[in-house]
Structure formats: structure tokens, C-alpha cells
Amino acid sequence: MSLDLTKVASQVGGMVASLKAGTDEREKRLNYALDVLRDKSIDLDLLKKKITASKGKTTWLVADLVDGLDQHYKAPPNPEEFTVLATDGSNIDVDRHKSTRCYLINIGAAILHYGACPSAALDSFPSLYSGDEDMVIMPVGVRGREQPIEGALLGIKRGVDECHRLAELAAELPQGSSSLALLDGSLILWGLEAYPEFVTEALLTQGFLSYLDDIRKLNSDKRLALASYISFSRSTDVVNVLRLALCPHDPADCDRYCPTNEKRDCDAVAGVRDRELFVNILGQGERSAIFISQSSIVRNRYGEHRVYFFYLKLDDEIARVEIPQWVATDESRLNLVHTLVLDQCQRGQGYPVALSEAHEQAVVTGADRENFWQLVESSLVDEHLPSLSSAKSQSKRTRWV
Amino acid sequence: MAELADRVGEVIEASTTGFVAQCYELYQSPPLGSLVKTRDLPVELYGIVYNATTTSLEPGRRPIARGKDEASEEEIYRSSPQLLKLLRSEFSTLVVGHKDDDKLYHYLPPKPARIHGFVYLCPPEEVKEFSQSFDFLNILINAHLPVSLDELIAASLRQMCQAYEDRHSFLVAAGKELAILLSGDFNQLKAILGRIKG
Numbered sequence: 001m002s003l004d005l006t007k008v009a010s011q012v013g014g015m016v017a018s019l020k021a022g023t024d025e026r027e028k029r030l031n032y033a034l035d036v037l038r039d040k041s042i043d044l045d046l047l048k049k050k051i052t053a054s055k056g057k058t059t060w061l062v063a064d065l066v067d068g069l070d071q072h073y074k075a076p077p078n079p080e081e082f083t084v085l086a087t088d089g090s091n092i093d094v095d096r097h098k099s100t101r102c103y104l105i106n107i108g109a110a111i112l113h114y115g116a117c118p119s120a121a122l123d124s125f126p127s128l129y130s131g132d133e134d135m136v137i138m139p140v141g142v143r144g145r146e147q148p149i150e151g152a153l154l155g156i157k158r159g160v161d162e163c164h165r166l167a168e169l170a171a172e173l174p175q176g177s178s179s180l181a182l183l184d185g186s187l188i189l190w191g192l193e194a195y196p197e198f199v200t201e202a203l204l205t206q207g208f209l210s211y212l213d214d215i216r217k218l219n220s221d222k223r224l225a226l227a228s229y230i231s232f233s234r235s236t237d238v239v240n241v242l243r244l245a246l247c248p249h250d251p252a253d254c255d256r257y258c259p260t261n262e263k264r265d266c267d268a269v270a271g272v273r274d275r276e277l278f279v280n281i282l283g284q285g286e287r288s289a290i291f292i293s294q295s296s297i298v299r300n301r302y303g304e305h306r307v308y309f310f311y312l313k314l315d316d317e318i319a320r321v322e323i324p325q326w327v328a329t330d331e332s333r334l335n336l337v338h339t340l341v342l343d344q345c346q347r348g349q350g351y352p353v354a355l356s357e358a359h360e361q362a363v364v365t366g367a368d369r370e371n372f373w374q375l376v377e378s379s380l381v382d383e384h385l386p387s388l389s390s391a392k393s394q395s396k397r398t399r400w401v
Numbered sequence: 402m403a404e405l406a407d408r409v410g411e412v413i414e415a416s417t418t419g420f421v422a423q424c425y426e427l428y429q430s431p432p433l434g435s436l437v438k439t440r441d442l443p444v445e446l447y448g449i450v451y452n453a454t455t456t457s458l459e460p461g462r463r464p465i466a467r468g469k470d471e472a473s474e475e476e477i478y479r480s481s482p483q484l485l486k487l488l489r490s491e492f493s494t495l496v497v498g499h500k501d502d503d504k505l506y507h508y509l510p511p512k513p514a515r516i517h518g519f520v521y522l523c524p525p526e527e528v529k530e531f532s533q534s535f536d537f538l539n540i541l542i543n544a545h546l547p548v549s550l551d552e553l554i555a556a557s558l559r560q561m562c563q564a565y566e567d568r569h570s571f572l573v574a575a576g577k578e579l580a581i582l583l584s585g586d587f588n589q590l591k592a593i594l595g596r597i598k599g
Contacts, residue, residue, distance in 0.1 A: 118478070120482040
């Protein structure tokens, strides 16, 4: 039996009605947030000091300021010759109902060169993992503790593999070229906070950050910037700066001053998202000021790859673009990111072409999954190995009345 | 021996009566009516190109109009270089004969073409050799294809006659053969002859 939409319809109606009821209140908060953002009387130096002093004491994540709050910059012109490369990934997770424990990561890649001799290379790189050492992460030199790679952790590993492939592709770029390497989603591996230290060490320090390092080092003989692109971001890091500006306490300390759920001054801008702010601040193709992420994993781990970000106004949305410190602090590379991300979105109907093509290369459909498991099972049968699957899995495949 | 330069594609779909080949280069399909061949050694299969298409590589992704703000059609491909990788040209052929042990047969081979078999455009001397007999016309006349048979038969004869110095004599001989094969269908005969008149 498929989903009974008639039973859902009234619930959808209720959801829409409550959204509609909150529209005026949201509008009021947004306008207030914009007034605070544009308020020239705010002393940015004092605000920066307050941000530093309040670090770790607020219940919300506050961005650090670099060049202000409401600045906006036009995109510099495109270089004559440039390359944009991007990777994206997809995976088939471990299925405990199958006889074989394995997972597959498929990394899609797109290399697009623009200029006098335009060219493109699209490819995918599927990797199957089934060995004992592939299935878990273990601390170095300590036996007995292990973290199985599946579910959310597989998603994080996939992100690391995307960055690995991107670094490999970037290494093949010619000397003297101007290029942008693009990742999809955030540079901040948030999910790792839920796992033990040795998992973060293996995937972040030995993995993701080491590949970012490889990309950074390639800048010795070429201009290569790296960025990650987040469409329709739900972040509130900049709105939270406004919350801090509104907070009467210095330094702010939520647990100390506002331990209960009573109304707080900063709630006047609650619920507003950064993208809603910047859609009103930025002109077409302009980027915002740059900000620094204050998430604890970034502060404690990222070092010279500390994550900075800016917002970019496109035709239909505000995108969040994250860049490592070595890109943010180099004007030439920062400008390259701004120009080329904008250019990619203009060529790609609002979303970077290279990312969209990398995604197309990576995507694993439901039919692909079925075919993959069939291949695994038939290969087991060919070799006279037991190919058992759970009764639950069988019952889903063979439906009866 | 067919040369690399004559290689025009690769078989991606095959049946007893025909095969579909994907071109190596976009839009580089052999002309309508061309004689092409593929091998399943020791047999060589001959086919006549009856249809060509250029479509999106993936059925779910349709091309969209992109040139509104571009100065020329070339500019569209320059500003989106990935397009060349996302489209593909294919051509379909009707099998009209085969060669086994150096002997030509103008009827269907025992087995269909092999998938991934290379497809070559037949050079003039091979076209001449194949068209020494018009028996292949019978296969064309009786085929059920999505294109007009009149158009296809005329196109194949126009292509073949280019291998001959005396094109006129070749076409007259072909016309006489058609007059016999289509003795009961004057209108079709007239339509074909009208399309091969130099």
C-alpha cells in the first residue's frame, strides 16, 4: 500500500496555516535584524572584542568578523583562461540484511576548462570496500576499540574521499594556470563531533585536512583556490553576531544571564537566517564581507585551513561559499573564488556547472543499487559461496497478498 | 584491411537484422545510405545506414536552449565545454549481407553483430565489390523501418554510385533491377527513380 495522501492532506493544510500565521512576526524580526546590521553606530572593534570574550559562552554559534558586517563587493572580471574542477560523491551503505558486509563509494569528477581551447573531462571513480581494515576505523596502536564505517560515518568518509580525489585532479593542472577546485557542502566536518577522538584524527587530520594541505601546496607554481558551495544555507552565524550586538551583557553568557526560557533581548532577531539578511544587502553577483566560523572543531583542529565564508547573491538565491584561511587571506585567490563561483552559477542555471556535472557522474540510483547487490550475489553464487540474505530483505523483494 | 581512419563508431545494440552504433565524435555519423561493416571474425557484416540521431547521453536529461545571449552557435559549445561529453550521436543500420571466408553473401548472416564491435565506413573498392550484385535491394524493399524506404533505397544507391567512375551506368543497372522488384508498385518505383536521377 502506498502512502495515503488523503490522510496527509489535512495535516499539510495545518502546517501551511501555521507558517502563514508566523509570516508577519518573521518579517518584523528580519527588518529589525537588517536595521541592526546597517547600524553605523555599532563599534566593530568593540563588537569583535565582545565576540572574542563571549567565545563558548553563547548557546548559538557566532561568526568572527574580518572586514565588517554589511560590506558588499562586486565580482572582478574573469581571467581569460581558467579551469574549474569539482568532485561529488555517492555511496551504497553497508546492508546488514545482506550476506556480504561491504560498501561502495562513487566519486564523480568534472574538469571544465574555459578560454581559447575549451575542453571538459567527466569521469567517475567507484571504489568497493570490504576488507576488515576498510570496514572500521581503529586507533593507532590500540586494539579493541573500533568504529564501524556505516551510516553517517560513511557519509563523512565519502566527503573525505571527494577531497582526496579533488587534490589528485588538481595536481595534474598545468603550471601557471588559474583554477578553482570546488566541493559540495560544508568544509566543516560537523558530524565528527559525535565520534571518538581517533575517528576525527583518522578522517580529519590524516584525511580531509591533509588533502586540503596538498591542494594548498600546489599553489607554488599555479594559482589554485579551493571553495565549498552551499546552496540554500540554513546558517545563522551572522545573525548570531547581531544577537550578540543586542545582548546587554558583555561578555555574553547565556547560561549565566538567561538560564530560563524567558524572553531575551536577542530573541528580537531569532529565527532569521543569514541568507534572508544578505538577499536584502547584496546586489546581483556581489559577495558579502568575509566571516570566520567559530565552530569548536574548526577552532581546535583546522589550523591554517580555518574556515572562512561569505555569501554570494545569485539570480535566485543566496549561496554560502566556504574557503580555507589560505584562500581568504590572499586577495587574488579570494577574488578568483568570487568570480569563478559566480561564473559557474551563471553558466549552470543558478548552480555551479562543475558541481552539477560531478554530481551527475557520482549519482547512484535505486536501480544501480539493485544491480550492484545482484552483481555481488551472482558473483558469490558463481564461486559457490553462500549468498544468504535476511528473511526481511527477501520479504521486501517478493511481495505477496 | 579497414583503416583506423575509416572507423566511424562502435556497436552498442545488435539484432539479426540490424545494429546501432555510437559515433566516436559528436555529429560524425556516416551519411544516410552509406555502406558500413563490422566484424565477428571470420564473418564481416555489411549494413546500410538508415537513421542517425544525436541525443542526450542520459535519457532523463534533455538539452535546453542555451543560445539566447550567445553571438554564435559555436559560442554555446565554447561557454559550456561539457556539452560535447553529454551528447551522443548514434546511427542505425540494416544488415544487408555478409562476407564469410572471403565470399560475399547478399543475405542475412547467421549471427548478429557483436556489441562493441568497431564499425567502419566501407572504402570505394569494397562498395564496388558489394554492389556487383543488387540482391541487397530485396532486403531494403522488404524492411520495416521508421524511415521511408523510398528515401533509403535512393540514398543508398546515390552513395554507392560515388564509388564508380561511370555513375550513370550503375544507376541505370540499379533502376532496371528495381523495375523488376517493384513491378507491382509503379508509384514506389517512380518515387525512387525520381530520387536517384542525377
